[in-house]
Amino acid sequence: VNAVLDAARLAHVGVVVDGRPLVIPMVFCRDGDRLVLHGSVASRLLRTLAGGADVCVTVTLVDGLVLARSAFHHSVNYRSVVVMGVAQRIEGEQARRSALDALVEHLVPGRTADVRSASRVELSQTTLIEVPISEASAKVRTGGPIDDADDLALPVWAGVVPLAEVAGPPVADHLLSADVPVPSYLEAASHQAGAGGAPATEN
């Protein structure tokens, strides 16, 4: 569960609003045995979460397309985690600041030491939410197609097209002074982004 969560940057967060499901993509991080989410205090979703809503946080990494000899056995290689729980607002300036830092640090390891940290006004505009990782399940599919024995002799190409998220060269902001170099930790970010192609477990 933790390995999948740590390899992803985006979660799909589901809540029930007026009896109907709502699923919104959010940046997240794992911080010990909890997930951390954040957003604007003005957001309806964040207000729902802060009110202690039941929440389902799902994280998925796609590792490849699985091409079988029959339409029916086509599949996708992936790693996925579903965390179900009750959202809770993170309280206290120090705890909230630390949660926000964890989010930035997960997005780009090494970044928090470099940037201006959040002001009190900025913190007051941010709702920080935690979800305990207590009810969680992971699902992983790896490997090639599983065709029916009768189909193996068909003259149809079968196998896997690997997919991975890769980072391109950093593009500097047009307002950035030319004497500020690209930081070394962006190298690490490129490596992390490319790590999606090598899952380790069999379905």
Place this chain on the structure above:
Amino acid sequence: VNAVLDAARLAHVGVVVDGRPLVIPMVFCRDGDRLVLHGSVASRLLRTLAGGADVCVTVTLVDGLVLARSAFHHSVNYRSVVVMGVAQRIEGEQARRSALDALVEHLVPGRTADVRSASRVELSQTTLIEVPISEASAKVRTGGPIDDADDLALPVWAGVVPLAEVAGPPVADHLLSADVPVPSYLEAASHQAGAGGAPATEN
């Protein structure tokens, strides 16, 4: 909305089960003015959907990490679509076969003409679901960081790390006969997978 849906292969599908949200990743495709989902007739989620459940289908493509000079203004470039509606079981052998073909064709354009199509038994093991694209919203963030004026002079690198999903060289199944070549449409799949890096709209 359609451009984002067509560029993605995976959706996060949210339903309400026993009053709680459940979000599951699923392969999907857009087929005209509906989304098509599928799964095993044995799946609890598929039975919930087939029963006419309220559903939220969310599709997200991540295009880059946005690094600002302050922790607070960090962000992600992305394209996302949220479709809300009522799921409906697709009935009739011809309609179900055509929906399954649309799914395979969306996963790998050109593939359906090549493979053994689904048998009646296989079709009977598959639940096919449609969701009308009537209540849908798209959200897109592109471009560089938006920093506070006071932060612009800080000696902190700022800009965007582009992210894109790319396809690696196809890996043949170990049972594949050596005289079956890699099909030409897998070239097209590689191009499609790499297209995520160039969003066109400003947030």
